[in-house]
Amino acid sequence: MAITIPGSPQDMPTTAPRYVGKEVKRIEDPALVTGTAEFIDNFALPGMAHAAILRSPHPHAKILRVDTSAAEQMPGVVAVLTGADIKRWCNVGTTAPEGWGSTPMAVDKVRFVGEPVAAVAATSRYVAEDALELIEVEYESLPTVRNPQDAVAADAPLIFDNQPSNVIQDRTYTWGEVDQVFDDADHVYTEKFRWNRVGANPMETFGCICHWDVVNNSLTCYGSYQTPSFIALGRAASLNLPSNRVRVVSHPHGGSFGGKGGPRGTDIAALLSRKANGKPVKYIEDRVEYLLAGAGQSWDRYYQASLAVTADGKLTGFKVDLVDDQGAGAEGYGTISAAKPLAAFTGCYTIEAAQYHMKLVATNRAPTYAYRGYGPPPHNVVLESMVDIAARDLGMDPVDIRRRNYIQPDQFPYTIPSGNEYDSGSYAAVLDKVINMSEYQAMRQQQREAREQGRLLGIGVVNTVEPGVFDWNAYSTVGVPGVGVPEGVKVAIDILGHITVTLGFTLEGQGQYTLAAQLVADYFGVEMDSVRVTYASTDVAPPHFGHGGSRLGVALSGAIMGACKKIEEKFRLVVAGLMQCEPDHVELMDGHMRVQGMPGAEMPVAQVAGTMLGRSDLLPPGMEPSPEATYVWTADDRNEPDDQGRCKSYLTAANACHIALVEVDRDTGITQILKYFIVDDCGTRLNPANVEGQIQGSVAQGVGAVLYEEYVYSEADGQPLVSLFSDYLLPGIHEVPMTEKAFIETPSPVAPLGAKGCGEGAIHTTPATIVCAVNDAIAHLGVQTRETPISPNRLWKLLQDVVEEN
Amino acid sequence: MTAPQQQVQVTVNSVSYERVIDPRTTLVDFLRHELGLTGTHVGCEHGVCGACTILKDGQAVRSCLMLAAQADGANLQTVESLRNVETGELHPIQQAFIDEHGLQCGFCTPGFLMSTLDLLAENPDPSDEQIKDALDGNLCRCTGYQSIIRSVRLAAARVRGGKVAGAHGSA
Ligand code: FES
Ligand code: FES
Numbered sequence: 001m002a003i004t005i006p007g008s009p010q011d012m013p014t015t016a017p018r019y020v021g022k023e024v025k026r027i028e029d030p031a032l033v034t035g036t037a038e039f040i041d042n043f044a045l046p047g048m049a050h051a052a053i054l055r056s057p058h059p060h061a062k063i064l065r066v067d068t069s070a071a072e073q074m075p076g077v078v079a080v081l082t083g084a085d086i087k088r089w090c091n092v093g094t095t096a097p098e099g100w101g102s103t104p105m106a107v108d109k110v111r112f113v114g115e116p117v118a119a120v121a122a123t124s125r126y127v128a129e130d131a132l133e134l135i136e137v138e139y140e141s142l143p144t145v146r147n148p149q150d151a152v153a154a155d156a157p158l159i160f161d162n163q164p165s166n167v168i169q170d171r172t173y174t175w176g177e178v179d180q181v182f183d184d185a186d187h188v189y190t191e192k193f194r195w196n197r198v199g200a201n202p203m204e205t206f207g208c209i210c211h212w213d214v215v216n217n218s219l220t221c222y223g224s225y226q227t228p229s230f231i232a233l234g235r236a237a238s239l240n241l242p243s244n245r246v247r248v249v250s251h252p253h254g255g256s257f258g259g260k261g262g263p264r265g266t267d268i269a270a271l272l273s274r275k276a277n278g279k280p281v282k283y284i285e286d287r288v289e290y291l292l293a294g295a296g297q298s299w300d301r302y303y304q305a306s307l308a309v310t311a312d313g314k315l316t317g318f319k320v321d322l323v324d325d326q327g328a329g330a331e332g333y334g335t336i337s338a339a340k341p342l343a344a345f346t347g348c349y350t351i352e353a354a355q356y357h358m359k360l361v362a363t364n365r366a367p368t369y370a371y372r373g374y375g376p377p378p379h380n381v382v383l384e385s386m387v388d389i390a391a392r393d394l395g396m397d398p399v400d401i402r403r404r405n406y407i408q409p410d411q412f413p414y415t416i417p418s419g420n421e422y423d424s425g426s427y428a429a430v431l432d433k434v435i436n437m438s439e440y441q442a443m444r445q446q447q448r449e450a451r452e453q454g455r456l457l458g459i460g461v462v463n464t465v466e467p468g469v470f471d472w473n474a475y476s477t478v479g480v481p482g483v484g485v486p487e488g489v490k491v492a493i494d495i496l497g498h499i500t501v502t503l504g505f506t507l508e509g510q511g512q513y514t515l516a517a518q519l520v521a522d523y524f525g526v527e528m529d530s531v532r533v534t535y536a537s538t539d540v541a542p543p544h545f546g547h548g549g550s551r552l553g554v555a556l557s558g559a560i561m562g563a564c565k566k567i568e569e570k571f572r573l574v575v576a577g578l579m580q581c582e583p584d585h586v587e588l589m590d591g592h593m594r595v596q597g598m599p600g601a602e603m604p605v606a607q608v609a610g611t612m613l614g615r616s617d618l619l620p621p622g623m624e625p626s627p628e629a630t631y632v633w634t635a636d637d638r639n640e641p642d643d644q645g646r647c648k649s650y651l652t653a654a655n656a657c658h659i660a661l662v663e664v665d666r667d668t669g670i671t672q673i674l675k676y677f678i679v680d681d682c683g684t685r686l687n688p689a690n691v692e693g694q695i696q697g698s699v700a701q702g703v704g705a706v707l708y709e710e711y712v713y714s715e716a717d718g719q720p721l722v723s724l725f726s727d728y729l730l731p732g733i734h735e736v737p738m739t740e741k742a743f744i745e746t747p748s749p750v751a752p753l754g755a756k757g758c759g760e761g762a763i764h765t766t767p768a769t770i771v772c773a774v775n776d777a778i779a780h781l782g783v784q785t786r787e788t789p790i791s792p793n794r795l796w797k798l799l800q801d802v803v804e805e806n
Numbered sequence: 807m808t809a810p811q812q813q814v815q816v817t818v819n820s821v822s823y824e825r826v827i828d829p830r831t832t833l834v835d836f837l838r839h840e841l842g843l844t845g846t847h848v849g850c851e852h853g854v855c856g857a858c859t860i861l862k863d864g865q866a867v868r869s870c871l872m873l874a875a876q877a878d879g880a881n882l883q884t885v886e887s888l889r890n891v892e893t894g895e896l897h898p899i900q901q902a903f904i905d906e907h908g909l910q911c912g913f914c915t916p917g918f919l920m921s922t923l924d925l926l927a928e929n930p931d932p933s934d935e936q937i938k939d940a941l942d943g944n945l946c947r948c949t950g951y952q953s954i955i956r957s958v959r960l961a962a963a964r965v966r967g968g969k970v971a972g973a974h975g976s977a
Contacts, residue, residue, distance in 0.1 A: 025904055033900040035845020035885040039913065042844035126828065203849045203857055203947050254847070254913025255947050287850040401880025509911030509948045689907045696950035697910060700823040724946070725854035733938045733951045 002629065005561045005752045009684060010541045012522055012753075013588040015570070017530050019518035020686055020753070026514040027533065028507050030155045031252075036505065040207040041284050041576065049078045049276060051122040051269050051283040052128035054135050055293065056110035056117050059146075059364035059718045060157065061139040063109055063678035066118055070134035076127040079276040080135075081119045081268060081771040083107035089271060093238050093263060095330035096321045096477035100160060100168055100362065102331055104238065104267035106603060109142070111328035112366045113720050114293025115769050116264060117377040121281045123270040137147055148302065148323050148361040159328060159362045159462065168326055168335065168360040169478060173342075173644050175417035181317035185308035189331045189389050194787040195378035197325075197711035199296035200259020200371045201730060206294060207284040208262065210269035214278040218245035219270055224253035226260045227546045228504065232538040238267055249537040252507035256547065257701070258370030261285070261295025263331070281465030288723045295332055297711050298371035300325035302351070307386040307760055313396050315405045318346055320354040320382060327365040335360055335369025337375030343467035343474050343650045344376060345418035347383050349405040354417040358477070363533075363719050366711075372701060374549070376464070381706075381788065384462045384768040385775070392779060398461045398772065399435065403428060409602040409746075419646025420474075422653035426681060427463060430657045434679035438659045443675070446661075452781070456664040457674075458777025460769040463657040467650030468682070468757015469635055470549025474649035477639040484634040487555035488542025491520060491563040492628035495613040497606020499524060500532045505552070506545025510759060511690040512552055513598040516560055518687060524605050525591020542630045550757030553686060554652065555633055558752035562631030567614075570627065571608045571731040577620040578603070578611070609756035636750070652748045652756035654694075656680035658769040660737075664777045669796025671707055671774055676737035680767075683748040692741060695762045702766025706788050708735065778802075814878050818843065819887035829875055834858045836874035837884060845885040845916050849945070856944035859917040861886045866924035868943075880965050885916035888923075898964040899923060899957075908957030910948035917944050922958050932958070 006012050009020045031037040068080045077297040086105045088567050093101035105116040118135050122128035129297050143157045150156060151166035159166055182188055208223030219241060225231045228248040236243040252258060269283040277453075308317035320341075326334050345354055391401040406427040407414050414422045434440075443459055450457040467474070470779050472482040490502040501516045513533040536542075545551065568588045576583040576591040584597045593608055595601035607628035611618055641647040661675040671711055678695060685691050708729040712721040722728045747754025766790060774795070775784050782804045787794060812829040815822065818841060825840055832851075837843045837860070849857035851870045858870040859885040899922050902908070907963035909915045918941060925932060925940035932940065937958045946954060 009870065026907070028912070029904040029909065030896070032909055032915055033896065033919065034889050034905050035847075037912060039844075039847070041848070126830065201944065201947060203855060203911070205849075253911065254849075255911040257947070278861075287855075321873045507911070507920070511910070536807070693907055693910055693949060693953060696952045697948045698950070700950035701947070724852055725850050730945050730947065732943075732945060733941050733954070736950050736952075738952050738955070739950075 003562045003565050004559050008155060008747060010444065014522050014525060014590055017522045020522050020541055021684065021688070023689055024518060024528060024687065026511050027517050028511060028513055032228055035254045039204060039223060039254055040209065043209065043222065043251060045209055045211065048280040048282050050125040051119055051121045051126050051272055051281050052125060052132050053116045053268060054132045055105065055289070056113055056115045058110055058139055058141060059113050059144045060142040061110050061795050062142060062215055063106060063117060063137065064140055065138040067136040068118060071120055071131040074134060074149040076123040078279060079121045079129050079206040079272045081105065081272050081275060083117065085271060085275065085622045089240065090240050090267065091240060093234065093331050096333060096335055096475065097169055097330065098723040099162060102329055102748065104264040112364055113294060114289065114366060116268060119268045121274060121276055124597030128795035130373055144718040145363045146713065146715065148325050151361045151363050154599050159364065166362045168330060168362055170358040170359045172355065173477065175644060175646065176356050178353040178355045181353040181791035182308045185316055186311040187309045187390065187580040188306055189309065189386060189391065189393065190304065190306040191386065191389060192786060193305065193382050193385065194379065195299055195301040195789060197297050197300040197713065198371070198709045199298045200257035201689045201728065202255030202257055202260060203746040205255025205285040205287060205290045206261045206265055207642055208266050208269050209280050210266060210273045210280045211280040212270055212274040212278055214274065220247045220249065221266050221270065222249045222251060223266060224260055225250040225262055225526060226256040226508065227548060228538050229361055229544055231266065234263055235266060235270065239270060246536055247539040250506040250535065256508050257372040258374060259296045259298065260547065261369065287725065289725050292720055293366045295369035297327065297366050298334060298368050299337055299375065299378050300365065300368060300493065303382050305382045305386050308388055309390045313390070313394050313401050313404050314350045315387065317351050317353045319382065320356040323359045323361060325363050325365060326360050327363055329362055329367050332367045332369030336475045336480065337370065339475045340375040340479045341379040342418040342477065342645055343420045344465040344653065346416050347380065348407060348463050348465055348655060350407050352417065365713055366720070372698065373760045376764045377702065377705060377767050380464050380764050380768045381771050385771055388775065399431065399440065401463065402463055403431060406705030410708055420650060421648045422465065423651065423654055423657050423748045423750045424746050426499070426744060427655055429744055430655060430679045430681050431463065433742055433744060434657045434659050434677050437679065437740060438677040440659065440677070440750065443661055449581035456666055458664065458773040458775065458776040459660050460660045460776060462765055462769040462772055463655060464765045464768070465652040466550060466656065466757065466761035466764055468550040468654050469554045469751065470523045470551050470639045471635060471649045473638055473641055477645035483638050483640060485545050485551065486543040486632045486634045487559050488544055488630055489556065489563055490542055490628060491560065491567060491585050493567065493609035494626065495610050498530060499526060500534055502534050502536045504536055504538065504543065505543030505546030506535045508547050510547065510552065510694065512556055512686060515553060515687050515690065516556060519560045520564065538780045543632050550759045554751050554755050556755055557686065557755060559631050561752055562633055564633055565681050566629035567627060571605065573620055573623065574608055575603055576613060578618060592754045624681040652683065652751050654680065654682035654756040654758050654761055654762045656765050658765045660773045660779060662770065662773040664774060664795065666799055669792035669794070669799060671790055671795065673703070673737040676739040678739050678741045678762065679743060680761060681744045682761065683746060683747050683751065683756035684745065684754035685745065686753060686755050691758050694759045695741060696739060698760060698762030700731055702763045703736055703770065706767035706770040706790060707790055708791065710789050812875050814861055814874050816877050816880055816882055818882045819884060820972035821861055826876055829873070830872055831874045833872040833874045833877050836971050838867060843884050843907065844884055847913055849914065854945070856921065857914050857917045859920045859921055859944065862925060864927070866921050885919055888919060898968060899961040900959035902964060903957040906953050906957040908954045914944060914946045918946065918954060922961060926965050930962060932962060
């Protein structure tokens with residue numbers, strides 16, 4: 001049965017939605033504000049032991065000997081795990097591209113500081129950590145591959161002995177007549193950029209409790225898992241279990257942003273449990289572990305980019321040369337972050353041809369993982385900086401050059417050179433709105449006046465496209481197979497008419513349970529409070545992926561609409577039977593099944609459900625008594641990539657324009673954000689407060705990445721220099737700008753209810769906005785910053801050069 | 807090897823507890839794992855994030871930076887004290903965080919609530935700058951803080967209006 005998903009809230013069976021698109025209280029919040037939500041470290045199993053992990057102090061070394069005898073004898077220790085166990089029980093993890101994975105614990109050699117080399121389970125975490133002190137490991141140092149230059153040197157030591165070099169992938173994608181466009185251009189601008197490593201750092205680190213059922217040879221993992229089914233499949237592969245013998249139970253987690261990790265910690269806890277004859281083992285990563293080698297490092301990039309421009313400011317071609325330091329292999333799928341920019345490679349512009357040289361290199365830094373945005377934030381710094389460079393040279397205002405090059409509303413659906421199709425957008429309208437809101441011209445005046453007083457004020461104007469609703473095909477260029485990302489829910493109405501939604505992901509912060517309740521309540525005309533949303537573990541949930549790729553709000557809407565519609569269809573048959581009419585004449589509206597043209601002939605949905613479950617004698621012959629339905633949604637019309645990686649990948653294209661006013665302090669190099677304005681367009685806003693929260697939170701992370709945060713590694717010996725929050729500087733309440741926001745709504749013509757993915761747009765945009773603003777503040781001094789974070793010392797040094805030259 | 811033992815007596819949320827513990831037990835581990843008060847969270851264990859903020863004798867402290875033994879004899883207040891167990895009513899600070907969307911994942915929230923409780927006890931009508939200064943030691947990775955400031959403003963107004971018991975037990 002083909003199901004039509006409503007394309008707009010107006011198409012739902014309600015005269016006026018009471019919850020969708022409205023300000024509602026989140027159903028997640030009472031548990032969270034009372035501290036009663038079951039975060040993993042608030043949960044325990046009887047008899048559970050506690051794990052601690054011994055980690056490598058070396059970036060690259062052979063393991064000669066591991067002696068755990070003293071630890072094993074320590075009172076309170078229940079199991080000790082080493083590479084020898086791993087060799088016996090584990091497979092190397094899968095990666096994209098294949099062949100760059102590791103076992104969860106080092107066996108013969110270590111490849112980064114913080115890599116696990118042994119682990120202990122004991123009666124408490126304190127005892128387990130004591131026992132680690134008794135483990136002796138003898139290493140033989142190997143030369144360290146500190147950075148990509150080291151990695152590709154002629155005599156570079158190999159990080160993965162199964163590979164011929166340290167280059168994970170080196171390929172060029174060409175889209176359109178790039179050479180021609182560059183030959184024909186009046187101006188070609190070329191610049192280099194450096195984006196230093198940053199990462200997710202959710203407030204809660206990773207944690208799990210693993211229980212290996214040694215009798216039935218099956219594994220249950222409770223933990224803070226962002227993508228539970230993905231984790232379950234991975235554990236089956238690495239721990240040699242059939243996939244239906246791994247059960248993952250995801251607990252509410254304290255943020256994730258892609259960087260929650262879990263594979264290594266889970267495998268280690270699982271094997272400790274196996275070794276301890278099935279005793280459950282808890283592992284809670286601490287912040288030092290997270291910062292050194294958790295899943296919190298992303299985007300370590302060296303760029304060279306060229307932009308082809310005509311004399312009158314038309315952008316025609318864009319070339320990007322990327323060298324990406326992936327760290328020690330591809331276990332965290334950091335490679336995907338190099339592939340994702342294909343989905344919006346040329347931003348909001350009608351650039352006709354483009355080229356992408358992607359060189360992904362392994363080093364002895366920690367492996368890179370996903371982080372919110374998954375690649376575009378640095379890419380957009382490059383693209384938008386290049387646009388400003390052109391504007392400055394051509395004497396154009398940054399606003400004008402952008403406007404001149406926008407994809408126009410009547411050009412949608414629009415296929416960009418790198419293959420993705422944008423569904424819709426109103427870029428000029430967004431720009432106009434933010435210009436008015438920010439009083440852009442007045443700010444320019446303020447800037448001029450400040451400059452006369454010797455102050456350095458700058459304005460950044462940046463617009464980006466946020467690819468929403470990811471599809472695996474988007475990542476084919478780094479070897480990810482598959483098309484389609486199923487997300488399923490079950491909606492069930494009980495005999496008293498109460499509705500329960502069951503889904504395969506848990507609380508992470510985005511308020512998706514609230515969205516589920518809003519949608520179902522409006523569909524069936526019930527109170528939102530009465531809808532219960534409940535989590536199902538991987539073994540019983542419908543196919544699901546969960547959070548990620550600016551996708552879940554849209555995917556969840558599709559799944560819920562589909563399930564509700566299926567129930568509605570069943571109810572139509574029931575009511576048609578009872579009322580002696582054609583099913584086509586029965587419709588659902590405001591919580592009642594009504595017979596068209598027969599006023600008063602109607603039944604509330606609760607009564608229909610009750611009839612189905614309690615009066616089989618009244619049902620049409622052969623009808624299944626089941627007032628419930630499961631629907632698994634994936635985006636329509638996605639296709640296989642061609643040989644240049646081109647395909648219809650991300651379903652929706654939200655967009656935003658940010659304007660920032662900053663002041664650079666010449667004496668200290670400190671950048672202060674004075675004003676920050678945002679107008680965005682993510683189509684239908686299903687839950688406006690959730691959307692606003694996503695934007696502001698994502699601005700904060702963008703500000704962190706562009707001004708403060710950095711995983712610093714020693715240039716001398718490749719050692720990580722960041723292990724505490726006093727080294728890795730998350731922005732606090734004084735650093736994040738209180739932004740002024742507005743929006744316009746261009747509903748997606750292709751997505752459920754017209755909503756577009758919107759969880760990452762601001763982190764796509766904020767770093768570029770601040771870079772452009774800082775450069776606008778200092779350009780007249782003849783210097784420009786091309787490296788993030790624009791920390792005070794970096795900027796101070798740049799400005800110092802100017803002062804000295806003068 | 808038997809670990810040396812230490813006797814600790816604390817009052818938490820008006821209930822007195824006595825335990826014999828390993829002397830190195832941090833206060834937050836003691837609260838969470840000995841007393842089962844898991845509403846206080848741990849984000850860094852090195853005093854930067856503020857997730858572990860509780861009140862000790864009416865002052866906000868980081869419970870990860872203290873040993874439980876150092877709290878011997880102290881009067882502690884944690885997030886579990888905020889909801890009225892008789893009526894089920896939330897504290898106006900909790901309600902304000904819900905109403906103004908001052909949380910997303912909620913992991914940092916207990917720390918923010920306790921810092922806010924401390925702030926409002928000392929300053930019932932804080933300016934935005936004073937709110938920022940008071941919450942500067944609490945990190946939130948989700949919200950970008952804007953809604954938190956709104957929440958505290960709303961909480962302050964409601965506490966002022968409603969004369970709700972604050973951190974120091976004053977009406
Ligand atoms: S856990 Fe205490 S300050 Fe972070
Ligand atoms: S709400 Fe997630 S860290 Fe603050």
